[in-house]
């Protein structure tokens with residue numbers, strides 16, 4: 001196991017930032033940590049990097065308990081604070097300075113690999129003060145890749161970037177993960193997590209609300225959209241309304257929308273194909289963003305109910 005967090009609590013005075021958080025990450029998994037402002041994402045990542053002590057519970061990296069200067073941290077490339085560079089030096093000079101400041105020889109750094117993934121091109125020879133926000137972020141990636149990290153921990157890697165830069169960073173993370181990197185990244189951009197990550201952790205008020213694969217989270221939705229050849233739509237509508245799993249079906253635009261009791265799309269496509277209907281499209285009606293907002297709303301409703309029950313008992 002690359003990351004193991006067990007029963008983690010972190011309080012700052014009387015502020016409870018993380019409450020009873022547990023999750024684990026295996027080699028090669030790409031985890032997105034989602035949650036609204038103040039959910040406890042940064043605190044979780046900081047504890048994992050040994051920058052904060054847990055109030056209770058444990059965090060392990062590669063099987064060893066995290067301490068501020070443990071050797072396992074050498075195998076982690078982390079971006080949990082703003083990357084700082086010397087502005088009047090080139091990107092390349094900054095990379096060398098930073099690496100050599102750690103007492104290591106440049107020949108031991110994976111400079112070619114880091115630059116290939118960061119994709120800065122010739123700009124790496126320009127002074128950093130001429131860089132855009134996105135270029136600085138890519139230089140930050142190059143820096144943390146010099147040491148061939150086995151795990152990347154990234155706190156909102158696209159924060160403050162424009163849409164073009166966000167796409168470039170997403171592509172960069174794609175290059176990393178296609179090389180088998182293990183990643184834990186936090187984000188507010190739900191669509192980014194949907195496109196970049198294999199797994200999702202959703203936090204709110206310091207607690208884990210749900211975790212699973214991206215498709216599990218989206219698949220939890222029970223509303224499905226189907227498009228078939230136009231002249232077969234009525235036949236498909238009739239057929240779908242007879243399926244036992246379908247509780248309601250109606251036309252919408254060029255397609256059909258149905259509610260299902262179990263959300264298994266494969267049953268729907270199998271039934272349509274068996275009946276000789278030409279299926280064009282079948283997909284959940286909601287993306288991760290809707291699933292995420294539904295989860296947060298459901299969690300808040302549960303909290304309100306618990307409080308209500310608590311006050312009913314105490315009164």
Ligand SMILES: Nc1ncnc2c1ncn2[C@@H]1O[C@H](COP(=O)(O)OP(=O)(O)OP(=O)(O)O)[C@@H](O)[C@H]1O
Nearest residue numbers: 012015016017035036037038039040041042043044
């Ligand atoms: N050093 C600290 N001292 C006091 N409170 C803190 C400290 N760090 C975090 N907190 C509090 O802990 C809670 C969780 O903060 P955290 O920064 O982990 O959330 P986040 O999910 O990263 O939010 P954001 O999306 O805004 O970055 C917040 O209520 C925050 O105010």
Ligand SMILES: [Mg+2]
Nearest residue numbers: 041042043155
């Ligand atoms: Mg944060």
